[in-house]
Amino acid sequence: MKKTESLAFERILKLRKELEEHNRRYYIDNKPLISDFDYDIMMNELITLEKRYPQFSSEVSPSVVVGSDVHNQNTGSQFVQAAHRYPMLSISNTYDKAELSVFDERVRKILQVNNVNYACELKIDGTAICLTYIQGKLIRAVTRGDGSVGDDVTRNVLKINAIPRVLSGSGFPDEFEVRGEIFMPWKSFDELNLKREENEEELFANPRNAASGSLKLIDSEEIGKRGLKAIFYHVLYDQEMNYTSHCQLLESARAWGLPTSPYVTLCNSIEQVSAFLDFWDVERTSLPYPTDGVVIKVDNLLDQKILGNTSKSPRWATAYKFKPEQALSRVVSVDFQVGRTGAVTPVANLEPVLLSGTTVKRATLHNLDQIKSLDLHINDMVFVEKGGEIIPKITAVDLSRRDSIVFPVVFPQNCPDCGTPLVREESEAKYYCPNQFGCPTQIKAKFLHFCSRKAMDILAGEATINQMFEKGYISFLSDLYKITEEQLLSLQGWKERAADRFLQSVEKSKNAPFSKVLFALGIRFVGETTAKSLSRHFGSIDGIISASREELLQVEDIGEKMADSITAYFREPSNVSLISDLKRLGINFEEKSSGNSKSNKLAGLNIVISGVFSISRDEMKSVIEAHSGKSVSSVTSTTSYLLTGENPGPSKLQKAKQLGVQIISEAELMAIIG
Numbered sequence: 080m081k082k083t084e085s086l087a088f089e090r091i092l093k094l095r096k097e098l099e100e101h102n103r104r105y106y107i108d109n110k111p112l113i114s115d116f117d118y119d120i121m122m123n124e125l126i127t128l129e130k131r132y133p134q135f136s137s138e139v140s141p142s143v144v145v146g147s148d149v150h151n152q153n154t155g156s157q158f159v160q161a162a163h164r165y166p167m168l169s170i171s172n173t174y175d176k177a178e179l180s181v182f183d184e185r186v187r188k189i190l191q192v193n194n195v196n197y198a199c200e201l202k203i204d205g206t207a208i209c210l211t212y213i214q215g216k217l218i219r220a221v222t223r224g225d226g227s228v229g230d231d232v233t234r235n236v237l238k239i240n241a242i243p244r245v246l247s248g249s250g251f252p253d254e255f256e257v258r259g260e261i262f263m264p265w266k267s268f269d270e271l272n273l274k275r276e277e278n279e280e281e282l283f284a285n286p287r288n289a290a291s292g293s294l295k296l297i298d299s300e301e302i303g304k305r306g307l308k309a310i311f312y313h314v315l316y317d318q319e320m321n322y323t324s325h326c327q328l329l330e331s332a333r334a335w336g337l338p339t340s341p342y343v344t345l346c347n348s349i350e351q352v353s354a355f356l357d358f359w360d361v362e363r364t365s366l367p368y369p370t371d372g373v374v375i376k377v378d379n380l381l382d383q384k385i386l387g388n389t390s391k392s393p394r395w396a397t398a399y400k401f402k403p404e405q406a407l408s409r410v411v412s413v414d415f416q417v418g419r420t421g422a423v424t425p426v427a428n429l430e431p432v433l434l435s436g437t438t439v440k441r442a443t444l445h446n447l448d449q450i451k452s453l454d455l456h457i458n459d460m461v462f463v464e465k466g467g468e469i470i471p472k473i474t475a476v477d478l479s480r481r482d483s484i485v486f487p488v489v490f491p492q493n494c495p496d497c498g499t500p501l502v503r504e505e506s507e508a509k510y511y512c513p514n515q516f517g518c519p520t521q522i523k524a525k526f527l528h529f530c531s532r533k534a535m536d537i538l539a540g541e542a543t544i545n546q547m548f549e550k551g552y553i554s555f556l557s558d559l560y561k562i563t564e565e566q567l568l569s570l571q572g573w574k575e576r577a578a579d580r581f582l583q584s585v586e587k588s589k590n591a592p593f594s595k596v597l598f599a600l601g602i603r604f605v606g607e608t609t610a611k612s613l614s615r616h617f618g619s620i621d622g623i624i625s626a627s628r629e630e631l632l633q634v635e636d637i638g639e640k641m642a643d644s645i646t647a648y649f650r651e652p653s654n655v656s657l658i659s660d661l662k663r664l665g666i667n668f669e670e671k672s673s674g675n676s677k678s679n680k681l682a683g684l685n686i687v688i689s690g691v692f693s694i695s696r697d698e699m700k701s702v703i704e705a706h707s708g709k710s711v712s713s714v715t716s717t718t719s720y721l722l723t724g725e726n727p728g729p730s731k732l733q734k735a736k737q738l739g740v741q742i743i744s745e746a747e748l749m750a751i752i753g
């Protein structure tokens with residue numbers, strides 16, 4: 080192999096590996112690390128290299144294979160997979176208008192015509208879905224998956240109000256498939272992330288990840304609350320119908336009762352297409368939902384058939400992608416904020432600027448590395464983008480506009496609050512104030528969180544906590560339970576009544592359910608939902624303290640970052656001693672199942688559960704255990720029952736039938752435990 084050739088081969092292998100990794104993060108974890116723009120640049124480089132060196136082409140290259148959102152077995156998929164009747168291809172895309180002309184020329188050449196009608200549709204940044212309607216009734220909803228097999232998410236899609244379960248119009252085919260995008264409007268996205276931030280849960284990077292993450296929720300009740308919308312853009316059927324135009328077919332779909340885009344426009348030349356792109360590149364900022372481009376489709380359905388597909392994408396359609404929405408503003412100053420966990424985050428104060436419908440005054444800079452790599456100075460003009468965070472991020476400095484007077488950003492070496500030298504953990508880009516038991520901001524924030532309504536519900540707001548802290552009454556969380564009436568009466572403005580109410584709320588908090596106590600401890604990334612899953616799964620604090628990382632990962636909703644944070648928390652001796660202190664003071668560290676439902680009706684029975692139930696799987700396990708049954712993971716000859724919900728796993732069903740294990744439904748179980 081020649082030198083250049085072997086270098087190209089090396090690069091191809093590296094790109095494939097990286098793209099596969101990004102595919103996984105994007106489609107399965109819903110946590111992309113790089114922007115779509117950067118992803119597309121890498122993909123384009125790979126395609127170009129593979130074309131130039133066809134000897135290295137591969138059928139399993141990410142350039143050929145459609146990325147898959149299907150959860151694989153080891154991520155514990157809760158969804159049954161379903162094959163697509165018609166393969167669900169992805170559409171080739173470009174950021175370059177010149178490539179659109181190439182597309183147009185190729186289309187006209189194959190069709191042997193001078194002019195083609197194109198249907199132009201805004202490309203909504205959501206997650207693709209394929210619905211099957213039979214006699215006007217929604218019977219199946221499947222994600223794109225790898226294009227031939229997707230996850231059956233019917234149960235969740237039925238909870239989305241924007242999608243009709245029964246069509247209201249008439250004239251639709253007896254059986255048809257319709258494809259579209261399920262998406263989250265900006266407003267719902269901001270509200271969801273705000274709620275998650277309050278609960279200390281990981282934020283969604285963008286509305287698309289929020290939409291696809293919601294679609295894979297195990298708790299279907301939650302999905303209805305997330306404000307998801309849908310727009311459909313492609314109808315497929317087998318029977319004879321009189322449609323010849325894609326636009327006409329979409330109009331009919333609207334009349335049948337399906338939501339379609341009001342902005343579909345028929346263009347009769349590529350120049351008109353170009354004007355449509357220019358218009359929407361600006362106008363899209365006023366839309367209430369995220370868009371990332373325009374899909375251009377040959378309108379004539381017969382022509383679409385003639386053009387056909389490649390293995391990956393249709394030849395009759397292409398997408399033009401917009402660059403991400405940005406705003407330009409000046410950095411006035413940089414603040415350094417200490418959070419509850421001690422992390423120091425630089426935040427830039429900006430001259431106010433409008434972005435995606437809101438006025439932006441602050442932008443996060445994440446960490447020191449980012450300030451360095453941006454070469455950011457105070458007084459610089461910067462580009463701001465809306466990412467997953469509540470406050471937007473700075474993506475670049477506009478060096479062409481740099482003033483002669485700029486000031487370097489000086490990252491503090493000591494905590495801006497307590498003066499302790501900051502530390503940086505090897506694996507993390509952030510600096511921390513390690514003084515977690517002495518740094519006033521951290522301590523006060525911890526107390527505030529502990530006392531909050533969703534946690535221990537103790538009547539102490541910011542002003543009270545500040546006073547108690549300054550008087551030296553509280554430094555460890557357990558101190559809240561040691562405060563005396565005398566101390567309380569020494570606080571400014573406190574009378575007996577207030578003191579009594581406070582002490583009552585402290586006393587009452589000892590009965591708080593274990594999941595609330597766990598949430599109140601303020602372990603990084605452990606929000607309300609996670610705390611509930613953990614307490615259900617392990618039943619007690621001792622169970623969680625002794626759990627290995629692998630055991631933690633078995634729990635519903637627990638990812639690697641959370642598992643690491645939990646084990647790190649309990650490795651810290653002072654945290655363990657805090658917990659034994661709290662235990663001694665009478666705080667509840669055990670999950671108590673509701674007393675009246677307890678029985679021995681399932682004593683001695685080994686029960687395997689499979690499928691989706693009216694309650695979560697962990698809740699179902701708790702029910703079995705509350706009635707003295709044992710929940711086991713695989714079907715063997717000693718299994719008493721296979722308890723099946725909707726969409727049970729086929730292998731478990733088969734095994735149960737082979738071994739003669741009795742199969743029961745949720746209703747039958749409820750009848751047994753009465």
Ligand SMILES: [Zn+2]
Pocket residue numbers: 417494495496497498499512513514518519
């Ligand atoms: Zn500090």
